[in-house]
Amino acid sequence: MTFLPSEEAVHVRAPGKINLFLHVGDAGADGYHDVATAFQAVSLYEDVFAQPDDRISVSFTGTMDTSLLPTDGSNLAVKAAKLFARTTGVTAGIRLEIEKHVPIAGGMGGGSADAAATLLACDALWGTDLPKDAMLRIAAKLGADVPFALMGGTAIGTGRGDRLSPALGTGRFHWVLAVADFGLSTPAVYRELDVLRAERRRGAPVSTPSVDAAVLQALRAGDPARLAEALDNDLQAAAIRLAPGLADLIDLGEQAGALAGIVSGSGPTVAFLTEDSDSAIALQISLSAARLTALHVHGPVHGARVMLP
Structure with a gap:
């Protein structure tokens, strides 16, 4: 099935997370730590609105002060869009408007949710129709929590937290x-x-x-x-x-x-x-x-x- 690029705005929603369990190994030679964690996605969401543009840009609104968030190439959503474009060979731009509700620098993966939502927005807006595995590989290059923001539910994360396996669970x-x-x-x-x-x-x-x-x-x-x-x-x-x-x-x-x-x-x-x-x-x-x-x-x-x- 072929997906055509969209000329209309795309709205993607991604959840914040709670670490139910997080054990951390010693720092490796590269300074990073292996972890074993149990993630749970919860009903506090980031909303990303994307429109076609001639460049990649991001702006923020929401229920908290977003004035100190970077909007240049250091922003994780911008990094996600640029990485997606490089990976797929797309040369188009995208304007991202992010409505933030997950606490900023709060340990709930708000930036990772923004990045995950941006990947889906790019896929929908540019008509690339990437399979799930390819999307997860891109997500893993952006940060340990980004693949889980794509996956949601409850999952066990190992390595840097990006090697995921669903956790069987019941109830709410x-x-x-x-x-x-x-x-x-x-x-x-x-x-x-x-x-x-x-x-x-x-x-x-x-x-x-x-x-x-x-x-x-x-x-x-x-x-x-x-x-x-x-x-x-x-x-x-x-x-x-x-x-x-x-x-x-x-x-x-x-x-x-x-x-x-x-x-x-x-x-x-x-x-x-x-x-x-x-x-x-x-x-x-x-x-x-x-x-x-x-x-x-x-x-x-x-x-x-x-x-x-």
Whole structure:
């Protein structure tokens, strides 16, 4: 089947993610760390609107301050469009207008969602009709979280987090996100993890990371209480060292009724798992009363997809 280039705007929506589990290996010679993680896509989305243009450009709107986001070639969505064009031999341009709702530098993969949505937008706008495997290969070159933003659902990621396998699961999990009014640099959090480990041990290497079987069992059972016991993130201590208030925030949420709280990815967003929708709403109200930005989301949800008009 041949797809023709579109002359109309394309709308693609991609989800943010929570790391239910994240274990990190030691830094390799290239400075990167192997990880083993369990991703879950949640119902907080980035919306990318794309139109034909004579060059590749990006602009931002949304529910947060986007004024400091780069719009030059360093932006991940711009990188995604340029890489897609090079890979497919397309010489056309694209104008990207991104409506952001996922916290910026918040550990929820908002930039990766933008990149994944951009890849689908380019494919739809330029009529290239790339197969899924080819799209995932391009995504993996852009960053560890980009393939998962394409895939969605719940998945296990290994290597840099870009080698994905779907995780069997049942039911819906309800989360309350406590969104910080600041960001944390992912490289800075990983560096802090290395410092913490150097302080606590004498050269003993960290074993190859793997996802605990308890996480997979809780997902298969659709049991939030069991999943709460299995939540774990090696980066949490490093994020708390850089932003000590996160420890108090986790305590506050758990005292207010959350089954468990965890820093998502490199933070500073804290994700609180709750028993059900009613419990999530009650927790959201409690955190909002404490003058925190709290959002009720659920997962798993689909990955990036083109939205019909």
